[in-house]
Amino acid sequence: MSKLDKIFDSVNERSLFKDKQVLQSNYTPENIPHRDEQIENVASILAPALLGNKTSNLFIYGATGTGKTLSIQHVTNELSKRASENNILRIEYINCKLKKVADTEYRILAELIRKLGGKVPATGLPTDQVYLKFLDILENNKEKLFILILDEIDQAVKKINDEFLYNFTRLNSELNKTQIIIVGISNDLRFLDSLDPRVRSSLSEEELVFPPYNAIQLQDILRKRADKAFKDGVFNEGVIAKCAAYAAREHGDARRALDLLRVAGEIAERNSSNKIKIEHIDQANDKIERDKILDIIETGTKQFQMVLYSIIELVNRSNEKNKNIFTGDIFDYYENLCRKVNIDCLTQRRVSDIIAELDMLGLINSRVISKGRHGRMREIKLAIPDKIKGKSKEILEGSLGL
Secondary structure: OOHHHHHHHOHHHHOOEOOHHHHOOOOOOOOOOOOHHHHHHHHHHHHHHHHOOOOOEEEEEOOOOOOHHHHHHHHHHHHHHHHOOOOOEEEEEEEOOOOOOOOOHHHHHHHHHHHOOOOOOOOOOOHHHHHHHHHHHHHHOOOOEEEEEEEOHHHHHHHOOOHHHHHHHHHHHHOOOOEEEEEEEEOOOOOHHHOOHHHHHHHOEEEEEOOOOOHHHHHHHHHHHHHHHEOOOOEOOOHHHHHHHHHHHOOOOHHHHHHHHHHHHHHHHHOOOOOEOHHHHHHHHHHHHHHHHHHHHHHOOHHHHHHHHHHHHHHHHHHHHOOOEEHHHHHHHHHHHHHHHOOOOOOHHHHHHHHHHHHHOOOEEEEEEEOHHHOEEEEEEEOOOHHHHHHHHHHHHHHHOO
């Protein structure tokens, strides 16, 4: 028997999992713990739709992993079941973070037309023609209401602009038989404040905020899922508590907690351990942190990537010369890079906004220092771990065609 045969044959004996799917982000539990109040609020706002009445648009905020998407899907699934007998409403979901689905106004419309049973070419038509096609399909559908769930809506606004939201709200004035209700989900609590006042006033929205889970709630969520996901007796003392503590530090992120537990289980299996130990949780946390950074870099907008690449290059040069780097240096490098790759250059103020975003995401550290009569300057240091700096640069060069 070969070594590979032994590995493949022993996989079931070594496995600590009973049902790994339970820990995946796309798993929908029967009950959503510690979110009763939020679920009831969402249901109260959307319930009039069952009578064919248009409700307010709804915007839901909260940090990643606070149960926003799960709760919305739970309520809208129940709404769909209730409405299935009389064809009053239709509900469609779009994840605005997905490339080639929601990175242009055209693609969002094309995806919605496809979901409604129509066809439109991937590119090539004027956007106003695609809008007309979308309106035509809605008017010819039997449902009176169309609930459109835009998950991570802030990502679409970043990639496109807020004009598409305004366009969607204006469609209702052109529809006779159907009305559109927008449900936006965002991780950014300041999302609505960032919109153009004209767009904001057109939304006439209700808002709900999902608070972070605390460590006790996270432990409860983890235990319930772990009972279904793992075989009996595979946890060392303190593993669940450690997992919850890590996630509570990350703004009460239940998704992060579940990922930690799953990855820790995988690491324990690969190490041929029959128990998941605290050290496996620590190793899982390091791995997830690295993967998260690379994902942020890979899915960022072109301008986001350009500014980050400028910082990485300048830091590499400054380390050789033992110099600090400042926002002015970054803008100068970024301007030259824009010319090199033939991309429109943003204003210095907009580049400063992206630098602030990079700081918030933990990819850089910045601090304001006084230069006496020369005023104040922002000093920048790279915070990407050394282990993945090379991979980060490789992703950016591939995306920007450098």
